[in-house]
Amino acid sequence: MAHGGGADVMACKQEEEEVENKAAWLLGIKTLKIQPYHLPPLGSLDVKVRIKALGICGSDVHHFKTMRCASFVVKKPMVIGHECAGIIEEVGSEVKSLAVGDRVALEPGISCRRCNLCKEGRYNLCPEMKFFGSPPTNGSLANKVVHPANLCFKLPDNVSLEEGAMCEPLSVGVHACRRAQIGPETNVLIMGAGPIGLITLLVSRAFGAPRVVIVDVDDRRLSIAKNLGADEIIHVSTNIQDVDEEVIKIQDAMGSGIDVSFDCVGYNKTMTTALNATQSGGKVCLIGLALTEMTVPLTPSAAREVDVIGIFRYRNTWPLCIKFLKSGKIDVKPLITHRFRFSQEEVEQAFETSAGGGNAIKKANLSMWKDTSLKSAGGDNSCLELALSARIAPFDDGTASTAFTEFRKASSC
Numbered sequence: 418m419a420h421g422g423g424a425d426v427m428a429c430k431q432e433e434e435e436v437e438n439k440a441a442w443l444l445g446i447k448t449l450k451i452q453p454y455h456l457p458p459l460g461s462l463d464v465k466v467r468i469k470a471l472g473i474c475g476s477d478v479h480h481f482k483t484m485r486c487a488s489f490v491v492k493k494p495m496v497i498g499h500e501c502a503g504i505i506e507e508v509g510s511e512v513k514s515l516a517v518g519d520r521v522a523l524e525p526g527i528s529c530r531r532c533n534l535c536k537e538g539r540y541n542l543c544p545e546m547k548f549f550g551s552p553p554t555n556g557s558l559a560n561k562v563v564h565p566a567n568l569c570f571k572l573p574d575n576v577s578l579e580e581g582a583m584c585e586p587l588s589v590g591v592h593a594c595r596r597a598q599i600g601p602e603t604n605v606l607i608m609g610a611g612p613i614g615l616i617t618l619l620v621s622r623a624f625g626a627p628r629v630v631i632v633d634v635d636d637r638r639l640s641i642a643k644n645l646g647a648d649e650i651i652h653v654s655t656n657i658q659d660v661d662e663e664v665i666k667i668q669d670a671m672g673s674g675i676d677v678s679f680d681c682v683g684y685n686k687t688m689t690t691a692l693n694a695t696q697s698g699g700k701v702c703l704i705g706l707a708l709t710e711m712t713v714p715l716t717p718s719a720a721r722e723v724d725v726i727g728i729f730r731y732r733n734t735w736p737l738c739i740k741f742l743k744s745g746k747i748d749v750k751p752l753i754t755h756r757f758r759f760s761q762e763e764v765e766q767a768f769e770t771s772a773g774g775g776n777a778i779k780k781a782n783l784s785m786w787k788d789t790s791l792k793s794a795g796g797d798n799s800c801l802e803l804a805l806s807a808r809i810a811p812f813d814d815g816t817a818s819t820a821f822t823e824f825r826k827a828s829s830c
Contacts, residue, residue: 440496440559441764446484449768451761454496454559464515464566465507466523470582471558472500475612477550478771487706491552498558499525499549502572502581512566521569522581523557524588524735525549541592541732548730570735573743583749584738589613589704590620591738592731597677597702601625604671607647608691609681610638613704615645615752617679622646623746630670632663632690645751657686664693675699683707689714697721704728 440454459465477497479486502522505515515521528535528543535543550556572581590613599605605626607614610633621629631647633639639650649670653663667690668675674696680687683705691701692714701723718725741747757767 438560440555441498442494443480443484443491443497444494447481447768447772449481449497449764451759451764454555456561456563459507459509459563460565461509461511462566463509463563464505464512464521464569465561465563466503466521466569467506467561468501468503468557468559469520470502470578471498472582472586473498473767473771474500474550474586477556478768480550480552481768482772486551487709489552493553495550495552496555496557496559497550498556499551500582500585501525501549501557501562502578502584503562504578505569506561509566515566515569515571520572520578520581522572522584522735522739523549523562523564524568524570525557525585526730527565527568539732541730570739572739576739576742579753580742580749581739583752584735584742586612586616587620587738587741587747587749588731588734589728590616591734593617593679593702593704593728594620594624596726596728597679597700599624599626599677601627603627603676604673605629606667606671606675606678606691606694607631607681608678608687609633609705610635610642610650611681612752614638614679614681615642616749617681617704618642618645618647619747619749620741621679623741628671628673630667630675632667641751653690655686657689660686660690660693664690667694677702679704681705683711685711685713692718692723692725695723697723700724700726702726702728 438454438456439451442450442452442454444450456465476486476489477499480489480491480495480497484491502520505517505519505521508515508517526541526546526548528540529545530540532543532545534540540546547554549562550558570584572578594617597603599621603621603624603626605621605628607617607621607629610631614631614633615638618629618631628648629646630649630651631639631642632651632653633642634653634655636652639652643650651663651667651670653659675694676696677700678691678695679702680691681704683703684707687705688701688703688711695701695718698721701718703725715725738747742749755767755770757763757770
């Protein structure tokens with residue numbers, strides 16, 4: 418049966434109605450509890466989505482460990498999570514583009530659509546942004562959420578819900594490559610072979626970058642980067658005194674000028690290396706924001722007209738991400754490394770794994786499915802298969818399921 422088939426939708430809907438909506442609530446430092454979650458009323462332009470796939474982001478981990486991420490502070494219990502995909506259960510009276518049973522990926526940020534930034538198309542910078550799982554807005558690690566229909570993007574038949582949930586981190590790379598104007602004549606350096614570094618590698622290739630060099634302190638991550646298509650991988654130290662020597666090594670590995678450097682970490686050393694390695698007239702794009710302040714050689718870089726570009730989330734990226742996934746131009750499946758059941762015990766384990774690093778490269782997943790023997794696949798032929806193709810999602814009754822959880826190590830995110 419095709420995705421969203423009537424019988425499957427009715428069966429899933431009936432099962433859903435019998436179970437109280439629940440979510441993973443962050444109650445304190447390293448304290449998560451699966452508790453009831455009452456949804457807001459469905460607006461005329463909203464849809465109700467049963468979440469079937471959800472990843473744990475680095476910001477989720479920061480909230481879990483410290484109850485804050487940068488300037489965002491958790492002051493009261495909050496539902497966590499924002500990387501998600503699911504199945505539409507109900508549509509508002511004015512929604513025409515989506516229907517019950519559609520499989521969708523959710524863009525997590527709701528902007529005001531009235532301020533100058535929104536009107537200019539830079540809605541990711543909206544000062545009134547309400548973003549899933551960013552205080553004080555509740556997130557999407559729940560059985561169901563209500564969300565604007567225009568922020569839910571229908572998935573093609575050959576793109577799984579699991580992959581659909583990966584549109585969120587993939588969007589970071591797409592937005593960065595757009596801002597940096599990556600193309601067939603752009604040689605790219607990536608600082609950091611963590612989750613976002615690896616995604617930036619994949620997106621740079623999809624944008625046509627002919628040569629990509631990636632740098633990290635972890636040989637295991639570098640090996641993954643090589644397997645994903647990096648032309649050269651370079652192991653570096655954490656000592657900032659080694660920058661000059663390492664810049665020479667990086668430039669030699671590139672073989673020609675470095676047009677764009679992506680700092681996917683955000684430390685003094687990584688940014689200094691990126692600035693010094695980039696050729697005159699090039700660009701350095703800061704994606705990773707590990708530190709709120711950095712001391713870097715900005716004046717010499719400015720004298721060489723090296724442009725520094727900031728990245729904050731994304732805008733208008735989901736359609737392109739879905740096209741990349743549908744065409745196979747980008748394959749995100751190798752980035753998913755861990756799966757957990759959506760139960761109190763395993764939700765905690767998933768976040769602890771993400772927070773500690775462990776052996777995860779990119780994503781760990783929480784799922785709430787009834788039968789873990791089924792394999793994730795693009796085809797969704799039953800309610801159980803729909804659940805299993807999720808990256809992280811709580812299943813209706815909280816029984817065994819497969820899930821994923823994204824994690825980012827601060828040292829190489």
